[in-house]
Amino acid sequence: MSDRILQPEEERRAYERAPIVLPGRYMLPDRREFDCRVCDISAGGMSVVAPEKGVEGDNIIAYIAEIGRVEGKIARVFEDGFALELSLTPFKREKMMRSINWLEKRNEFGLTTQRRHTRVVPEKKGSEFRLPDGRSYPCEVIDMSISGASIRVGVIPSIGTIVFLGKMRGTVSRHHSDGVAIEFSDIPDMGTLSDHFGTRSAAELTTTAA
Numbered sequence: 001m002s003d004r005i006l007q008p009e010e011e012r013r014a015y016e017r018a019p020i021v022l023p024g025r026y027m028l029p030d031r032r033e034f035d036c037r038v039c040d041i042s043a044g045g046m047s048v049v050a051p052e053k054g055v056e057g058d059n060i061i062a063y064i065a066e067i068g069r070v071e072g073k074i075a076r077v078f079e080d081g082f083a084l085e086l087s088l089t090p091f092k093r094e095k096m097m098r099s100i101n102w103l104e105k106r107n108e109f110g111l112t113t114q115r116r117h118t119r120v121v122p123e124k125k126g127s128e129f130r131l132p133d134g135r136s137y138p139c140e141v142i143d144m145s146i147s148g149a150s151i152r153v154g155v156i157p158s159i160g161t162i163v164f165l166g167k168m169r170g171t172v173s174r175h176h177s178d179g180v181a182i183e184f185s186d187i188p189d190m191g192t193l194s195d196h197f198g199t200r201s202a203a204e205l206t207t208t209a210a
Contacts, residue, residue: 018040049080132161
């Protein structure tokens with residue numbers, strides 16, 4: 001994939017921007033981190049309202065709610081932020097497009113982040129809970145939605161810790177008496193959900209999300 005920065009008109013032709021607002025956090029090349037807000041997004045880039053703008057060409061790493069970790073270059077700066085051109089593999093670009101499509105549907109139906117999916121008890125409850133340093137623990141999924149899961153596990157990482165439930169990446173969003181709740185970094189696809197939680201559960205979850 002070419003590293004050439006798309007000009008605004010070319011970018012509009014390639015990827016349509018969706019007016020989706022999401023909170024996040026980003027890191028500049030000097031490793032300083034700041035909170036930010038995405039005000040529109042596509043599979044090619046996003047506009048970010050940010051307190052520290054950087055300069056054109058800076059490589060940026062960001063963690064965006066509902067989207068997860070993204071990387072890219074500042075394509076241009078404006079008064080209160082910058083436009084970020086995303087560096088994505090074809091696979092990740094496809095996942096990004098699915099996530100944006102779902103977020104647009106969520107906004108269309110007026111769902112909130114606190115009440116955006118019905119939670120279900122999966123057919124397959126057993127899974128693996130893995131920490132960033134590679135340590136893993138058996139766990140039991142108590143209930144889940146397409147955006148996250150509540151699990152029973154014998155280790156309690158700090159809130160905000162990046163963890164893995166099977167192959168799905170997420171962050172610890174809260175603690176409870178039996179373990180932790182995880183917010184997924186990406187919306188899982190049908191195949192991943194089927195592998196981890198059973199075909200019936202995957203169908204129920206994806207139908208609810210639509």
